[in-house]
Amino acid sequence: xVSGNAEAAxxxxxxxxxxxxxxxxxxxFKKYVTVSSTSAxxxxxxxxxxGFLDVADTTTITASQIANTSFKALPFVTxxxxxxxxxxxxxFFVSSPLISDEDIKDCDIDILATNVRDLVLAxxxxxxxxxxxxxxxxxxxxxxxALAITNEWDDYSNCTPIxxxxxxxxxxxxxxxxxxGAILAITPANxxxxxxxxIATKGSSIPSMASSLAGSGIxxxxxxxxxLVSTNVTTxxxxxxxxxxxxxxxxxxxxxxxxxxxxxxxxKIRVAEEGCGLLTDPKAVCFYSNMGPT
Numbered sequence: 286x287v288s289g290n291a292e293a294a295x296x297x298x299x300x301x302x303x304x305x306x307x308x309x310x311x312x313x314f315k316k317y318v319t320v321s322s323t324s325a326x327x328x329x330x331x332x333x334x335x336g337f338l339d340v341a342d343t344t345t346i347t348a349s350q351i352a353n354t355s356f357k358a359l360p361f362v363t364x365x366x367x368x369x370x371x372x373x374x375x376x377f378f379v380s381s382p383l384i385s386d387e388d389i390k391d392c393d394i395d396i397l398a399t400n401v402r403d404l405v406l407a408x409x410x411x412x413x414x415x416x417x418x419x420x421x422x423x424x425x426x427x428x429x430x431a432l433a434i435t436n437e438w439d440d441y442s443n444c445t446p447i448x449x450x451x452x453x454x455x456x457x458x459x460x461x462x463x464x465x466g467a468i469l470a471i472t473p474a475n476x477x478x479x480x481x482x483x484i485a486t487k488g489s490s491i492p493s494m495a496s497s498l499a500g501s502g503i504x505x506x507x508x509x510x511x512x513l514v515s516t517n518v519t520t521x522x523x524x525x526x527x528x529x530x531x532x533x534x535x536x537x538x539x540x541x542x543x544x545x546x547x548x549x550x551x552x553k554i555r556v557a558e559e560g561c562g563l564l565t566d567p568k569a570v571c572f573y574s575n576m577g578p579t
Contacts, residue, residue, distance in 0.1 A: 288311035311501030312406070312413040314420070317468050317528035318562070323535040326374040330533075330563050331367040332428075370563075373538040375415065376480060376556045377408045385551040397552065401542055403554040408540060412558055415519045417524075418471070419532055424519050426572030428564075430456035437521075437577025438478040441486045444481055450508050453525040453571035460568035464529050468503075470513045471523045475576050476504060477511070523573035531569040536560040 351361060388396055416574070422428065432452050436443040452462040471479070477505045483489040503511045510525065518524070526532070538559035545553040 296339070308483065310498075312409040312517075313513060314416040314470075314517070315409075315534060316502070317526075318416060318532040319529050320534045320536060323537050326441060326537060326559075327375065327563060328535050328563070330370055330372065330535075332370055332563065332564065333367055333497065333568075346464065349371065351560040359551050367549065370387070371533075372563060373402070373560045374535070374559050374561050375556065376506075376538075377411045377415075377561045378406050378555070380545075380556075381480070382546065382556040383551045383553050385480050391554065400554050401470045401556070404554060405540060405542065408556050408558050410517070412540075412560070413515070416534060416562050417515070417517045418504050420470075420526055420570060421519075421522065421572055422564065424522055424574075426574070428567040430460075430568060430571040432456075432571060432573050433566045434573060434575045434577075437575060437579075438482065439578045441478075441482050442483060444478075446482055447508070450510055450525070451575065454508070456571050457525070457527060457569060462566070462569045463485050464525075465527070467510050467525050468513050468523045468528050469510045470515055470518050471576065472518045472520060473516060474520070474578060475515050475523065476512065476514045478577070479507075479542045480505075483507075494535050520576065521549050521576055523578045525571040525573070527566070529565065531566050532561045534560055534563050535563060573578050 352538055354360065381404060384396055384400065418424075430453065432449060434444075434449055436445065438444050450469065453469070454467065457464040457467065502515060503510045504511045504514050536559075538557060540556065540558040543555045545555060547553075
């Protein structure tokens with residue numbers, strides 16, 4: 286299995302001591318989207334306009350046309366609207382150089398297992414970046430709730446991160462989505478500024494985190510929102526979204542590995558994944574800009 290090879294330990298006491306200085310960046314966004322398969326590289330899908338059918342959805346509806354309707358009157362006719370889209374599967378593909386039989390046999394490092402592991406992580410990272418780009422429409426926030434923050438989060442005297450977080454929750458709820466348990470994805474720098482603001486400026490206690498959440502990329506919870514930190518988040522930006530609702534990842538080929546063997550010469554390792562992300566519910570997202578620092 287891919288996971289078994291990807292997680293294989295490095296052999297050798299001396300090499301192991303050296304290798305402990307390295308760490309892997311979590312690739313986490315796929316954990317918070319809906320994953321389903323597709324049998325075709327061209328995907329036709331529908332993007333929902335809103336959550337509630339209410340006065341906010343059309344200028345022709347007034348409150349009196351829905352609520353307190355007169356007896357024997359015909360109901361007001363309204364409907365949900367959808368936008369039909371077509372997306373195309375992207376291929377994420379990488380290969381090692383030719384690894385010689387001699388290196389495989391006598392190298393201190395388990396060179397095959399290490400290459401499989403790191404190549405898998407390289408592909409996963411690019412898929413993670415693609416899902417972030419879909420969530421944020423490549424940092425444009427088109428069609429989503431959006432907030433240009435007035436005072437950047439490193440301006441401890443004037444920033445208002447609590448109000449900024451509540452704005453995102455309020456906007457998501459306005460369109461009929463439950464923001465409790467939403468994910469707020471920010472940069473490592475803005476995680477630092479948020480914690481400094483809470484502790485040094487407001488005198489809060491140090492935020493705690495359950496160890497069970499560590500592997501999911503969640504570093505803390507605040508106001509019913511789970512804070513996720515990722516280097517794939519663009520500097521000065523951030524995004525709040527409802528997990529398993531805002532985005533669907535359509536998997537055409539799940540992550541796979543293969544060996545290309547040259548007998549008595551060596552081996553190449555290839556890793557691939559094919560799929561595409563669909564922003565099916567843009568109003569289940571709030572895109573933040575001007576979070577700082579630039």
